[in-house]
Amino acid sequence: MIELHDDHVFYAFSRDLEPVITVGSGETLRIRTKDCFGNQVQAPEDELDSIDWDAINPATGPVFVNGAKPGGALKVDIENIEFDGQAACCTGKDEGVCGDLFDAWSTRLCKIEDGHVVWNDGLRLPTNPMIGVIGVAPAGGPVNCGTPGSHGGNMDNTAITVGATLYFPVAVEGALFGCGDMHAAMGDGEVSVSGAEAAGHATVTLTALPNLHLENPLMENATHWGTIASEETLDAAADRAVHDMVRLVHDRCGMPEDELVMLFSLVGNVQVCQMVDPEKTVRFMVPKYVLDSCGFAL
Ligand code: CA
Numbered sequence: 001m002i003e004l005h006d007d008h009v010f011y012a013f014s015r016d017l018e019p020v021i022t023v024g025s026g027e028t029l030r031i032r033t034k035d036c037f038g039n040q041v042q043a044p045e046d047e048l049d050s051i052d053w054d055a056i057n058p059a060t061g062p063v064f065v066n067g068a069k070p071g072g073a074l075k076v077d078i079e080n081i082e083f084d085g086q087a088a089c090c091t092g093k094d095e096g097v098c099g100d101l102f103d104a105w106s107t108r109l110c111k112i113e114d115g116h117v118v119w120n121d122g123l124r125l126p127t128n129p130m131i132g133v134i135g136v137a138p139a140g141g142p143v144n145c146g147t148p149g150s151h152g153g154n155m156d157n158t159a160i161t162v163g164a165t166l167y168f169p170v171a172v173e174g175a176l177f178g179c180g181d182m183h184a185a186m187g188d189g190e191v192s193v194s195g196a197e198a199a200g201h202a203t204v205t206l207t208a209l210p211n212l213h214l215e216n217p218l219m220e221n222a223t224h225w226g227t228i229a230s231e232e233t234l235d236a237a238a239d240r241a242v243h244d245m246v247r248l249v250h251d252r253c254g255m256p257e258d259e260l261v262m263l264f265s266l267v268g269n270v271q272v273c274q275m276v277d278p279e280k281t282v283r284f285m286v287p288k289y290v291l292d293s294c295g296f297a298l
Pocket residue numbers: 036132133154156181
């Protein structure tokens with residue numbers, strides 16, 4: 001397995017980045033990632049007012065994947081997520097959903113032990129490991145790693161976990177993949193503006209799919225297919241995630257749109273990824289048994 005270290009990080013997904021490594025299609029990489037604070041919050045005295053805000057949301061990479069072509073897709077299988085022993089949480093003035101309540105930053109450090117985030121002596125939270133920032137170079141100008149979009153980026157989607165597969169639209173030769181900002185625990189919405197932010201290792205398999213054309217990220221796991229949409233508001237993101245699923249299945253299976261919309265209304269789940277980043281992210285998840293019965297395949 002290829003090991004990729006975190007001495008090469010970037011702060012904006014961009015077509016102009018120099019790749020740090022070139023891999024063959026189908027290669028598996030174990031990627032060292034920094035936390036969203038660039039590992040600058042390690043001790044109680046590490047105040048968010050004094051960290052370098054130009055060094056937040058680092059993604060490790062970018063990785064050039066042989067065979068990934070503009071107009072095609074990159075398939076990313078999430079094989080494993082490992083964490084260091086500590087996570088950092090934060091909220092603050094004008095941050096997150098309740099930023100109106102605060103005048104300053106608050107941070108909290110939590111140990112990660114035996115698959116749990118230790119909140120205090122009486123409360124241990126089972127981890128739900130996930131990758132917050134993951135994506136490829138966008139078609140347009142650079143997009144900072146704090147912002148999600150059609151290229152992926154800071155989607156903060158709890159379903160991006162071990163066993164999930166992502167599909168990204170490729171805009172440039174090699175795709176220029178990167179990831180970072182892993183969370184040991186996070187609820188849908190990420191209401192405080194952070195999860196349990198932890199450095200660690202993400203193991204992913206990257207496969208070029210030059211014949212799959214996508215406009216936006218798509219995902220699957222053992223039970224569901226999902227469209228992922230990021231827009232200025234949750235309403236707009238939800239609306240587009242559902243539209244994208246209807247169009248995807250209509251184009252591939254030929255079922256009439258009214259039938260698909262009625263069917264999806266019975267079995268499809270609109271789920272909030274995050275509501276605290278510059279664009280809000282929603283996923284629309286439809287059970288695989290339903291799409292299998294329609295003959296759906298990518
Ligand atoms: Ca994030």
